[in-house]
Amino acid sequence: MEKKIKIALAGNPNSGKTTVFNNLTGSHQHVGNWPGVTVEKKEGKFTYDGFKADVIDLPGIYSLTAYSIDERIARNFLLQENPDVVVAVIDASNLERNLYLVVQLLELGANVVLDLNMMDLVENRGIKINKEKLSRILNVQVVETIAHKGKGIDEIKKIAIDEAKNKKPGEFKIDYGKDIEQVIDKLTRFLKERKISVNYPLRWLVIKLLEKDAEVVQTIKALSEGKIILNEVEQNISKLEKHLGYDLETALVERRYGYLKGLVGECTSRHYTFKERLNISDKIDRVVTNKFIGIPLFLVLMWLTFQLVFTIGGPLADLIDTFFGWTAQVVSKELISIGAPEWLISLISDGIISGVGSVLVFLPNILLLFLAISILEDSGYMARAAFVMDRLMHALGLHGKSFIPLVLGFGCNIPGIMATRTLESEKDRILTILVNPLMSCSARLPIYILFAGVFFPRNQGLVVFSLYLMGIVLAVAVARIFKSIFFKHKVAPLIMELPPYRLPQIKSVLIHMWERGSLFLKKAGGIILAGVIVVWFLSSVPFGVEYASQQSLIGRIGSLLAPLLSPAGFGFWQAAVALGFGILAKEIVVGTLGTVYGVEGAGLKGAILQHFTALSAYSFMVMSLIYIPCIASIAVIKRETNWKWALLAVGYSLILGWVMAVIIYQIGKFFV
């Protein structure tokens, strides 16, 4: 019979947990080179030697004290779910700091397997680690891996299962020094006498109480004798602190690092020297984060991204457009020749090919955008960008770390919103979530490219750029306003680890780009297809009306809403309907126009040329940018906050979108 075991992967950010996870389970979870890529636990499976293992990849943590949501997810899992084995994945080229978490796991009594990852870096730096000694002193089994090359993965499986069978986490103690140890002993006895029922080793519990760990304190408070216990702890802390001369938590951290310093010294044959560490990464950082170069360099990179998406994406999009035009012709000819009913021909050519085709055309642009974002993430530049922008973000009332979610939002707002989990302050986090939909995501790109291509062929790039810029400026303004209304707080200062730069690996970048791109394709085959079929159907009923005329059902619905939009310059039913269905997914704005005009590509361009002017086209793009987060974003905002904030996001964006579109149209009228 197969036996089931549960294995958790824990470790510092950027120690390679997700790479190990992908190799263990054959998954393709996103790996990036910045702290906070993994913000939720991911599950996978493998079978080995008759065992079925559930593997859980956890967000990166530095210690068992959590400061943000992603860290809390990891900590709670380790504390509450009792995994059979915890594989501690550590960056072995940075032993001391990485082992800090490991000793905390051992203190907790977890059944740890130590994975010394990144052994290639260790070798490059000329460090020798005495694996056997390390294993003996910590009383754990040790595996050496180079996860990105798949080396050592089988050994992890073997040893993890071996450990799960034995299940005998040995006792592990750090000597915190005479004074502290006395207090730990005293309090442990105190807790023992009270026979409290908690799941953790008493010694660990006492240490966490001495650290004033908020969640452990809460757990104790809930007990019947909680007050007495906390009182006793409090008294002992003040006494100790008076004696030590500084705060106890720092003292505990210091003792642990002191222990590790000794341990690492004993188990490695060469230590870093300051000179060695001035490596290439630091040299790059001296330029990239230089006070004069930092921000201009970021702008140049953004401009290059933009050029990549448009200059290279444009011709490729035209190719796909030609293909769909040709397909539509061939298919409808074929359908006519086999005598298919007229409604079927209309569904396929007007509905599906025109609707979905007009969206799919933009696949190259979207792939290129995600390619650029992947490179930024994998190289390690993303974390630097957040650092470089910190002061500016502060001036705007946001946190330095808010910057990464905002940049990710240019790809898709959903991962952008998720990435806010790494922010320590709840207020900073909600504020960043609220403005994230103003970052112009890739779903809005088709709208811009279509309209700007028709009405501003010479300044296409400039026009689209102005929309991105408008999104950013509005996000800043909205953040300022919301901050003064809802969050009158000081923004928490930035503390963020900067992983060494790494040459992005072509395979990993392409995989990431493809995963994102295929998400777009799935959307095209799913919600976008469903949306355009509904639009097609509503355009065809009641039976007997001319397809997509004002008398059709959709024409009537649109006509009801159209007057609302006429101050913005596009008060006709097709625009109203397109925006309405665009709530499902913003690509559907283009898909709907394709369907109601029954054309795609070049034909669609002709159709909108008849209905819009350059000015109303611009106000329509502005409206599309702002007017509402798509339905999936709204759901994620609700999940990550609550209904109140989700409704605010919907409400403010609807009003702001309409107001901006109207202002632009009304003022613009004086100039054209």
Added chain:
Amino acid sequence: MIPLSMVNPGQKVQIVQIRGGRGLVSKLANMGFYPGVIVEVISNRNGPLIVAREGIRLGLGFGMAHKILVRPLN
């Protein structure tokens, strides 16, 4: 004693005191940055800076770098 924000790139300093909320002090400590530790400034953007302890590189915001008091080493 000077604030870390005033230290030039390339300079080695010893952390003397970290002022600020409990959360920040404890977070920094758990990441390996606490009084007594010797660090080197890698890059300084007039406040926000990158500081190194052995293989670790930490980006600190303007507010944070101000609150860390250090003693320059020669």
